[in-house]
Amino acid sequence: QEIAKFIETEQQKAKLQQAIHNFTSICWPKCITKVNDKLGKDEEQCLANCVERYLDCNFQIIKSLEAAKK
Amino acid sequence: QEIAKFIETEQQKAKLQQAIHNFTSICWPKCITKVNDKLGKDEEQCLANCVERYLDCNFQIIKSLEAAKK
């Protein structure tokens, strides 16, 4: 039981980390075109915007597909 | 037995759908460069050509590899 719960928590963590890996892969080439000494404010903003807009897109698609099913 | 057959049919359907997902992913960026109100005749033709030519390519490669084995 303890072990089952532990494994479940670990799997959720792994899933979350996988999602973050995917977003970083998608947004990195859109926002980082050269390697600087620090992450610039604009690069940081671009990454945050990229995640937010991708999720906006995602939520809209899911809602439309669900509406279409009915 | 009933269940086994049901699962097999579902798996074949899933495989077919996966193939169509893959082709759509490959051909979409080659044929659709902007979002229009309808799928244009030229876009439709491009998608069909893309699938056909990809499969021509595929069949040629498989035949060559099989011929090389003998």
Added chain:
Amino acid sequence: QEIAKFIETEQQKAKLQQAIHNFTSICWPKCITKVNDKLGKDEEQCLANCVERYLDCNFQIIKSLEAAKK
């Protein structure tokens, strides 16, 4: 026992082949921009350099992450 060893060897071979498939996929578009009658000396050198530099990169990243853990 025999079978277990056989499977293990085959799995190692499959892993090695997978690695080579991945490197060929990564390096091919960097080195081969048109199809010639033979692999040119420069294309061959480019492919070898690509594998070596990718591995240099890989080893450096692994070492840094290990150093950071301590």
Added chain:
Amino acid sequence: QVKQELAVAQAGELINKINDNCFDLCIPKPGSTFDKSDKACVSKCMERYMDAWNVVSKTYIARMKREQEALR
């Protein structure tokens, strides 16, 4: 339940593919808002993607039938 899981898996794949392709096409440079025109683009893009899926599906299945008949 198997059926439902497969259906969910397929829908998940469709959502991911639409998302990846329409995000690139509609929001090439992600800004600080998701405005009406972005939303309209995603909505149209989604319909076009499903149109494209249908064209690909029809072409692929027709070809496979032709190839199978040629083997007989």
Added chain:
Amino acid sequence: QVKQELAVAQAGELINKINDNCFDLCIPKPGSTFDKSDKACVSKCMERYMDAWNVVSKTYIARMKREQEALR
């Protein structure tokens, strides 16, 4: 051991992603040597990738919380 295996799997994913992205950025045309400037670029790129990972993580988790609260 499960934990360790998961941790190893995650590190493997991180290494692969850093490698793919930083190889493209630092070594667009692979030459015959891996010189000091390549090494310095990879080192910086690795740090930037982890910075980016943290920004993405923070943004994603904050958004998910907001969405969950909106559902209540």
Added chain:
Amino acid sequence: QVKQELAVAQAGELINKINDNCFDLCIPKPGSTFDKSDKACVSKCMERYMDAWNVVSKTYIARMKREQEALR
């Protein structure tokens, strides 16, 4: 049978990789026919891909040996 399945899996991977790479190179804009010159290009491209596979294989295996010896 295990061996055969593994061999089939490997050939499948090779076919997919050749197809993806040679399709992009030989048929950048898919037209209504698959003519002689397309066919010739795919045929040559396939041979070049296998040449490239061999160069990569040789380089990778040699490097791994060098690294292993350095660890001793």
